[in-house]
Amino acid sequence: MPVTTIGGKEVHVDDEGFMTNYDEWDEELAKQLAKNIGIDELTEEHWRVIKFLREDFKETGETPTLRRVSTVGGFPTKELFKLFPKKPAKKMSYIAGLPKPHGCV
Amino acid sequence: MTTTEKAPEQATAVVPDFGEDESERKIAFVASKGTLDMAYPALVMANAALGEGIETHIFFTFWGMDIINKKTMGDLKFTPIANPATHMPAALTPLPGVTAMATHQMRKQLEELDVPDVPEFLQLIADAGGHLWACKMSVDMMKLTDDDLFDEVEGIISATDFIELIDGAQTMFI
Numbered sequence: 001m002p003v004t005t006i007g008g009k010e011v012h013v014d015d016e017g018f019m020t021n022y023d024e025w026d027e028e029l030a031k032q033l034a035k036n037i038g039i040d041e042l043t044e045e046h047w048r049v050i051k052f053l054r055e056d057f058k059e060t061g062e063t064p065t066l067r068r069v070s071t072v073g074g075f076p077t078k079e080l081f082k083l084f085p086k087k088p089a090k091k092m093s094y095i096a097g098l099p100k101p102h103g104c105v
Numbered sequence: 106m107t108t109t110e111k112a113p114e115q116a117t118a119v120v121p122d123f124g125e126d127e128s129e130r131k132i133a134f135v136a137s138k139g140t141l142d143m144a145y146p147a148l149v150m151a152n153a154a155l156g157e158g159i160e161t162h163i164f165f166t167f168w169g170m171d172i173i174n175k176k177t178m179g180d181l182k183f184t185p186i187a188n189p190a191t192h193m194p195a196a197l198t199p200l201p202g203v204t205a206m207a208t209h210q211m212r213k214q215l216e217e218l219d220v221p222d223v224p225e226f227l228q229l230i231a232d233a234g235g236h237l238w239a240c241k242m243s244v245d246m247m248k249l250t251d252d253d254l255f256d257e258v259e260g261i262i263s264a265t266d267f268i269e270l271i272d273g274a275q276t277m278f279i
Contacts, residue, residue, distance in 0.1 A: 002119055004119045013119050016119070016121045016122070017119035017120045017121040018121060037120065037121070037123055066156055066233075067219065067221070067229065068219070070229075071219075077229055077232035077233055078233075081233060081234060085158075086123070086157075086158030087123050087156065087157055087158045090121065090123065094121055100121075104149055104153065105149060105218075105219070
């Protein structure tokens with residue numbers, strides 16, 4: 001399991017770079033992760049989505065799929081594509097320090 | 106003796122490849138069947154492609170028109186007739202009520218997996234930026250108009266229009 005340094009902190013990541021240890025994540029790290037993938041500023045809306053992902057993962061043990069973020073979290077799909085362009089499911093889980101979602105829908 | 110504080114080694118961070126270089130990728134589906142079990146493959150894969158940031162088109166043609174026809178889209182059926190994969194005795198499959206039962210069962214299974222029904226799924230695809238097209242010849246054959254079709258359908262286009270549109274796309278016929 002590779003260890004990498006992000007924002008001066010050592011974190012465990014998988015081969016693709018998604019964090020693998022839930023507790024190594026903090027908000028400062030999230031800002032750096034966002035920058036890594038071209039999201040320079042996390043707005044209030046970004047944070048609401050990220051916090052939902054963190055909470056939901058804690059409850060279910062799985063990263064929510066895009067559909068779950070929209071139906072359970074209440075964030076419209078269109079909005080998610082605006083906040084995390086092109087690949088919202090992967091991008092939001094990366095910033096939230098979670099594995100990428102595995103569900104098909 | 107002085108110790109120089111070593112700056113934390115800035116190992117190159119492993120950053121996932123979000124494939125911005127793939128932004129040219131394009132996928133198209135031709136949805137030609139109107140049964141419940143044949144509607145989902147196109148919808149599931151189109152949705153997955155959109156989630157990967159890929160430009161996605163679905164062309165609905167022939168029986169696939171049922172998927173975007175407002176009158177039928179919410180009521181697609183699955184039948185075990187002539188489908189050995191259901192492992193039902195073939196002689197029983199045409200009996201009254203079997204198709205209704207099989208459809209009900211499949212809907213239940215999809216619901217348990219939190220898979221949206223067809224109209225909601227199409228809306229999801231449209232919201233994610235997917236392009237839905239109706240086949241002109243099928244629309245004419247079935248004497249339909251724009252008003253009969255799901256609102257998010259972008260247009261009624263000819264086969265030639267579609268072929269032009271999907272220049273360079275990976276295309277799947279379902």
